[in-house]
Amino acid sequence: MLQIYSISQNRLDVLKIRFSFFFKTDFLAKTKFFFITFFFVSQTLCAQTAAVNVIVSDESGGVLAGASVRLRGTSIAGQTGSGGLFQINSIGKGDYVLLISYLGFVPAERELKINGAGNEELKITLREQSLGLPQVDITGSSAISYQSEYVSAGSRMDVSAHQLPVSVQVVSRQLLEDQQVTRLNEALRNVSGVTSRTDGFNLYDIFVARGFSLTNSRNYFRNGIRFPKFGLPPVGNMERVEFLKGPASVLYGAVEPGGVVNIVTKPALSVARYGAMIRVGSYGFYQAQTDFTGPVNKSGSLRYRLNAQYEDAGSFRDQVKSNALHIAPVLTYDISSKATITLEGEFYKNRQTFDPGVVAVGDRPADVSRSLFLSEPFAYGKYKDTNFGYTFQHRFNSNWQVRSSLRRHDLHENRLYTELKSLAKDNVTLGRRIADWDSDMKFTFVNAEVAGKIKTGFITQTLLAGAERSWYDNKRFVKGVDYTSTNMLTPVYKQRLDENLVMTASTDLTEDLRIAALYAQDQISFFDRIHLLAGFRMDWLNSDNFNNITSKPTVLKDRAFTPRVGLVVQPIEAISLYGSYSQSFVPESGSTFDGALFKPIESDQLEAGIKTQLFGNRLSASAALYRLSRNNMPTPDPDHTGFQIQIGQQQSKGIEIDIAGEPIRGLRTIASYAYTDARVSEINDTRYPVDTRLANVPYHTASFWATYTIQSAALKGFGFGGGYFYVDKRLGDLANTFALPGYKRFEASLFYQHKAYRIALNGKNLLNEKYYEGANSRFLIRPGTPRTINLALSVIL
Template structure:
């Protein structure tokens, strides 16, 4: 008997659905009692109070819209309107493409209202038809664009009863397509042309209109701030829920109103009692960033600690404290050795201050969370090729879209290849990066995402240059002090995971996610030792093999309920993490090198290298956390949370045939308050804490308590306009239980150290005027040692400048024959920095200028980026006197991009 392939597919799908049901049940069984108890609180009154309209992606404030009765319109019939000829002097007849600058969506008692905004209410020609259960409107000679000109797409799923989906997208280079799909039949769509707003669509399902038995009437919508949830003044007469808009295309803008890192929920930045800065994809594209370092330079209080010559993984300092690795989509991404590629990044979110309340052990300065691109429901294709100085070549492409007709299976694929030299002698890099992802919309309430990354990076390991006296050595910044052709560094990283989300009801959601990172490093490098008579550098040759396998599993329940007039949004989660891997170091002796007249012909030792480190490390972490976002009043919000962490670390030393273990536990609280005297201003204050385990034992064999960090912060957030926002913050962080040398036994440590960081930060991001964007920052950071047995009290922490300033701004001509022509300017100032904790040398201040010129035409973009325009000599960072990293001189990059 023959079995049809369709039957096989159906069978496979049934099996997969059963597996997913088991997975859902297993992951939430430990939380079900809590969910059930809290869910009983949610009455119909609570549901009415917590019905929200959430607008994502369109950062402009939704203005108050006049009533339909106040709008002068030639027709009220969709059929009449779409057949009405356009005026002879219309823009369409003149061949000019009308730009739809925004989309509004407002709930009404009759259904939902979609508004296409145009400059000055320009008229739009319409063509409509039906296909199946869909009402399709094509708007010829028009393009959907934000004020900067970039295309975007949005989709609203199940906005009201009887409607499956509403989408607005660019069908081709000169046509917008609006598709309204009903569940049981073709929906009713009526169109109105507004002289002030543009084109208005009034949409209702056939069943709704039949029940209401009336013509559509437009009601005054509640005023909203961009990206905020707003409570309707009255529940809808028909019981309809307000719609949710989801941006599915590339967002264009420097201001991102919502963030997830600070609360693990999609929360307006203005409602978060902490400083969180976001570097969106558009900034990375405009600056032609090729490293994560290029992204974080736009944020106040973030500097580099080391970057291995700019070709490998980098370490970052936030508010004075060096971080041990980044986070990716909310998961710990192994450690600082793990290399990150930016080709599939949607944005970079930087949370300032202690973050242990949600993320476990971390230094108190903050964390960097990399948010990756997700599959899109509409076809999207983009590719670019960059070539430039020092034999730099980098092609990338990004494709996405649905895999089936009903768009329940979506994909995305990002690929990048890089082959480049460097301003550093004998240093070159080859990189291959592949990142596929898949989204399966199992049903209306359940979504499953898979993602995978492969990264292979081969480069020359580079320790930079050294210091003489109290300054970097006066040698060319191009001078390589390793062994040419032998300082090989090979990094291979694999990342994989899934994210399962299930909506039990409109108020309760379950998330279960797994992240796996496997990072392998094999380095052959000449390690610098001490300078001999300020000329000859002692060196050794080291082979380092490191592997880190990092596994994380998170299960979270997010809810929403009310106690009287107070609205709660609790988050309850549990996280399991294991990080393990071998570490092996072998060493041989190299002859010294003359740093002023090097002869790079050192012979690698022919005898086997001596292994001096051979260990296997394992760290197990368990974290249980609870958070509540409480709306006390419309303008008063409270954030409280706490996390218990339990860690166990084990190290097997194969050379010494010994095994050591250590267990720690910590509680990390956070509390913050936001007061909004007017909608555009948020005043906040917060207290938060962090912890990091201290590894080792004292002279009496006892283990150490974890290092603790506490922060007090106050700040102001302001929406300077509906497209421009600013954050001003002042803080003090104190880190205690810092390991210092035992004065009675120098081979051991004691817990007497303390470090403190105080500062003021200002960040501005958004659009000043149409086409004029900006992202800028200023930071004053005073980070110093306040208690220590080894370093003098008052010494400044290494690589932390007291004053830093950054400014990146672009302007694009919006109209006329030069439309699409744009300019960019970047200014970066970094003050003097101490190079080490001894404060034995100084990295001098620098002022760097970047520039850009680009031109957009239809789906093409041509860009020229110039970095370090005036060829300033500067130093990015240092790790000690023998490891100083110079900054790149004048660099030119040219890029051609195509997007559709």
């Protein structure tokens, strides 16, 4: 690193006198003067450098000799000696990052700040590696259990979650491993107030949070970048899943108000690691994963990661099967000690038998076998996503940095599917329609941000400002025709589609959406105990759609301003009391009878809560109380048939409690509870009067999961655990014509883990309870999975 040193004017005057003396004295005097001057200057320069002793040990206090230590972006590298000591004899003033690794332990990154001369000592503790732990222990993140102190979804800034006036929950890699999570819905059931419902098919999940559904094209992000979540995203390359609750348009633009899901993927590491996993389970389930990472060059400044996953499975549903392939390469390069660029790519495709679920009879789901299949074996859903992008980050110093990201998705979705349309008076004969859906989507997202800190006395400001641009194009074509009916008691299947069947186009649409945005946020901290967060965002939207059947264009130009403000007070460091107000918006196309364009659907939320840390910060707990309103909902115009007006409002209020951590060594636990009351609060439609409950929203949900790993020498590595998941009764549609019964699921796990491998046996829905995950209408209800057993073997070298 280039160091520039300053010399005072007085010292320059002294040097001038001595140089004058140099040219007027004899050789001996000149020689003496030379050595005196050299000593003087060298001492001046050396005063600007420091010596650092790095001591590496394990959790029991034992020193680790032979651990690799590297100072990122420099030539300083080596191994610890017999006392676990690595010495850096001379290092100039600046901000550095130390990379520490040791075979069988979680690699660590630690910030090193050199402010001047002197000797410093840095003690670093590494945790033994086991499957499921974080792939790298970064400063501010705990390698322990199910909790995470820092989450990027809450603020996109380097701020502790306990200093943010929002509710953010994390599903860690350790939890994903312990529960043998294979789908995103299994991960999010650990978050209070989040449930999944069906879109009517088995091709992807829709989640409901704080009473409102999340939209696949809006509410999902990967590493902070918008992620169009169609299909069933694989979990193999997920490091953790963050859930930011409530309206979040300030940071993420047009999103539904229930919350935002941010998937954090595994990074490329500077230490070589090779992992593989095989999982087999009930109903012909088979899954294989590989995970390779390590340095490309000797210094480790260029690193790679390659995740791959293949899955082939049957189903408890008759005739249903699926397969999927996922490949995700990552390449990271340290351009310098302060600048890094990461290139990422992904290829994902899956195909599965199309399954519309079951129907309602009277006020409840039909009393039929949960294996009953009401589609055809040739019906399918296919999905493919090819995407790539980069993330660039440059730190000017420990306080200021710039970031830039780009992501491009090319998606294709094709379905040949049957819809259940009607139920005859005999309550067993179902009218059906068959349709062919084809959609080509292209999504491009780019952003640039600057973030930094300013400290003045007892006030610290953490600032963020950014700009975004996104492009979304979709060409969708749908055709269909009425199809043969089926009998729920004795269905008869065909093996192929009748080639003479003529389908009529119902949709031929081209969509073109452009969004530009500017946003800014500032957290002002007083005495490190009071934290005021304020931010705003301005979005400009331009939507241009064309209906190729009617030759009718639809143009929408709109803009939206969304603010957020919140306050956190920490009477003591371990307790945070907070309150906040936030907004979000979603653009709405269409117009009134008078031709006035619809306003965006806007949401606003008031939230108050408490966060605390217990057992020496090893256990985190939080509770939130909120009221969330969704406004400008379109409702029928009472004076003009076929037109709508915007007077509808839906409101949700409730309380949420989350606990996660490792209160004692080896015991990991996570628990949640939520009470949610979501209703129609204002509307002009007599079909859905005020106080009508929103669909798929239970009053009560709860979850508990815990595992214990034996710590004694003889049985060290053996563990066991289990959990309980409860969902209350829900109404299946907005008209409240039928209900889904409440349910509870019990699960258990047995495992043995060593440094290099892990074997685990998990049982899910052990009591084999019959339940329903959710509904989209009376003719779209998804049955829940019965008892299943999964066995997984993981190896990491």
